[in-house]
Amino acid sequence: MRTAVVVGAGLAGLATAGALARCGWHVVVLEQSERVAAPPTALVLWPNGRRALESLDADGGWSAIATPLPDGGVRRPDGQWLVTPRAGGAGPAPGVVHLEDLYDALVAGLGDLVEIRTGFPVTTIRTGPGLRPVIGDGRTEIEADLVVAADGIDSTLRRTLAPESAAVGSGFAAWQAVIPGYRVPPMPDGLAAGGETLGAGYRFVAIPLGERAGGQGGVYWVATAAGAPRPESPATQLELLRRWFADWHPPVGELLAATHAGELVPQEVRELRPLPRAYAFPSGPGGVVLLGDAAHAMPHHLGQGACLAFEDAATLRALAGEAAPGPALTAALEAYSRLRQPRATTVVRQTRRMSAVVQARGRLALRARDAALNHMRPRILSAPFAEWQPPD
Numbered sequence: 001m002r003t004a005v006v007v008g009a010g011l012a013g014l015a016t017a018g019a020l021a022r023c024g025w026h027v028v029v030l031e032q033s034e035r036v037a038a039p040p041t042a043l044v045l046w047p048n049g050r051r052a053l054e055s056l057d058a059d060g061g062w063s064a065i066a067t068p069l070p071d072g073g074v075r076r077p078d079g080q081w082l083v084t085p086r087a088g089g090a091g092p093a094p095g096v097v098h099l100e101d102l103y104d105a106l107v108a109g110l111g112d113l114v115e116i117r118t119g120f121p122v123t124t125i126r127t128g129p130g131l132r133p134v135i136g137d138g139r140t141e142i143e144a145d146l147v148v149a150a151d152g153i154d155s156t157l158r159r160t161l162a163p164e165s166a167a168v169g170s171g172f173a174a175w176q177a178v179i180p181g182y183r184v185p186p187m188p189d190g191l192a193a194g195g196e197t198l199g200a201g202y203r204f205v206a207i208p209l210g211e212r213a214g215g216q217g218g219v220y221w222v223a224t225a226a227g228a229p230r231p232e233s234p235a236t237q238l239e240l241l242r243r244w245f246a247d248w249h250p251p252v253g254e255l256l257a258a259t260h261a262g263e264l265v266p267q268e269v270r271e272l273r274p275l276p277r278a279y280a281f282p283s284g285p286g287g288v289v290l291l292g293d294a295a296h297a298m299p300h301h302l303g304q305g306a307c308l309a310f311e312d313a314a315t316l317r318a319l320a321g322e323a324a325p326g327p328a329l330t331a332a333l334e335a336y337s338r339l340r341q342p343r344a345t346t347v348v349r350q351t352r353r354m355s356a357v358v359q360a361r362g363r364l365a366l367r368a369r370d371a372a373l374n375h376m377r378p379r380i381l382s383a384p385f386a387e388w389q390p391p392d
């Protein structure tokens with residue numbers, strides 16, 4: 001039987017493990033944490049991410065947990081529109097999902113052919129001509145035809161195989177939270193469509209989650225500020241956010257007031273610079289592939305990190321799902337790298353343009369930003385992303 005080891009049980013690893021198993025691979029998932037657990041946040045799935053997930057998930061079960069996300073437009077802190085909301089757009093409508101629901105759906109899709117080993121921090125990898133890739137944690141070694149490095153931005157495997165690429169700070173800090181439905185403050189008209197607000201070096205996005213399976217609903221928000229991550233406790237950071245966003249149009253202040261410190265997920269925003277030159281490393285009859293944040297971690301401004309990870313998984317399945325170890329599998333992995341590396345480069349380039357928009361400060365820079373945004377944003381949000389299709 002063809003064997004694969006997937007390192008990392010995040011979104012990328014879980015999606016890929018299920019996809020390979022459904023093609024008949026025996027898959028072992030190795031996760032360093034003691035449990036597979038979703039952060040208590042949410043995620044926007046843009047049309048490319050939805051399409052990728054649909055191509056991975058034979059029964060489409062995940063779509064039942066996503067709430068459609070109409071374009072809520074972009075405003076200034078005083079409430080004035082920078083980009084007015086638009087109806088429709090290319091491809092399927094974007095959706096927002098609670099991460100716990102998405103993890104549950106992906107775990108449910110793993111089936112009997114996937115074995116998950118938690119508390120297994122991979123520390124070593126051996127590859128070479130004629131050698132099946134071997135990974136280990138210093139005590140146990142496991143070899144497989146295919147190793148999938150889905151171990152996130154600090155990927156141990158990438159550091160060994162693509163040392164030219166390093167994780168660096170993007171110059172932002174981000175805070176996320178989900179306010180449960182029963183504590184959501186009354187919403188003014190218009191927030192039902194979700195909304196984004198851009199200030200000088202600050203950004204606030206709020207998205208209603210709709211009714212979850214448990215009927216809780218709720219609102220997801222993400223705040224971004226240019227600068228270093230804060231060292232203070234979550235309670236103090238929440239106080240800081242309330243101060244920074246105090247004069248912003250409703251319901252920004254109301255949402256921050258309704259958030260509890262225990263719900264706050266603070267994070268430094270980081271990215272890979274440069275991206276790895278290749279995403280596949282042949283070894284013996286198969287090899288290693290990089291996937292998800294391990295391959296192309298980027299700032300969250302366009303909400304594309306997980307969407308690209310699902311594209312990676314869908315592409316790997318389309319190219320290598322049926323391939324036999326040997327020349328067919330090696331060729332499939334090389335084709336994966338040829339397709340995915342340029343694709344990630346394009347999306348990262350667009351994301352960096354958006355970073356410049358979010359980072360704009362000073363009167364002249366803000367005026368230029370506001371003029372550019374109206375023209376740039378609809379194109380960025382619809383063009384190359386929505387049109388992506390999994391390879392045949």
Ligand SMILES: Cc1cc2nc3c(=O)[nH]c(=O)nc-3n(C[C@H](O)[C@H](O)[C@H](O)COP(=O)(O)OP(=O)(O)OC[C@H]3O[C@@H](n4cnc5c(N)ncnc54)[C@H](O)[C@@H]3O)c2cc1C
Pocket residue numbers: 007008009010011012013030031032033042043044045049120121122123150151152153154155156174175176222267269291292293294300302303304305306307308309
């Ligand atoms: C504020 C914010 C908002 C975002 N919003 C969106 C959005 O709206 N839409 C979108 O598409 N993307 C979004 N993203 C990006 C998205 O969250 C990430 O791209 C995605 O979660 C990456 O998933 P991953 O599985 O590749 O990595 P991770 O989630 O980092 O998973 C890696 C897994 O590997 C494990 N691991 C690490 N090292 C080892 C090891 N050595 N051995 C074993 N296991 C290991 C880790 O414990 C972890 O479980 C956002 C990101 C941020 C910061």
